[in-house]
């Protein structure tokens with residue numbers, strides 16, 4: 001069978017095109033495989049990220065509820081941040097040494113705070129009723145009574161000098 005040069009040329013061209021198409025097809029298949037692999041990796045990464053997000057969310061919720069519980073505890077302590085809540089004496093031995101030391105230090109600090117307030121209040125309240133502020137200086141020069149109590153007392157509660165001269169401040 002005789003093929004004209006033109007037909008021969010065409011046949012060769014077609015064969016070349018076919019070969020080139022096959023190469024391209026192989027290239028595409030490779031790329032498709034790469035894309036699939038990449039997709040799998042992304043999927044795994046996405047799953048991992050979603051798992052981590054859930055972990056973070058649950059950790060956050062846990063922390064939030066702990067925070068709220070602490071806040072409630074704090075607000076229930078009307079004395080402020082340094083006044084401790086009561087711990088049952090029977091439960092003290094169950095606490096660790098470091099916790100006990102911590103409580104001890106905190107209580108000492110609380111006691112100092114209470115003593116300061118007690119001292120200040122004692123110094124300003126009437127020695128008899130311990131309710132109203134001191135307002136009267138007695139003839140012995142002691143400033144220890146409120147107006148009401150100074151009219152019912154016969155002597156200074158501090159030095160027992162009979163009250164005979166009262167001057168209001």
Ligand SMILES: [Zn+2]
Nearest residue numbers: 126129146149
């Ligand atoms: Zn009084």
Ligand SMILES: [Zn+2]
Nearest residue numbers: 140142156159
């Ligand atoms: Zn006095």
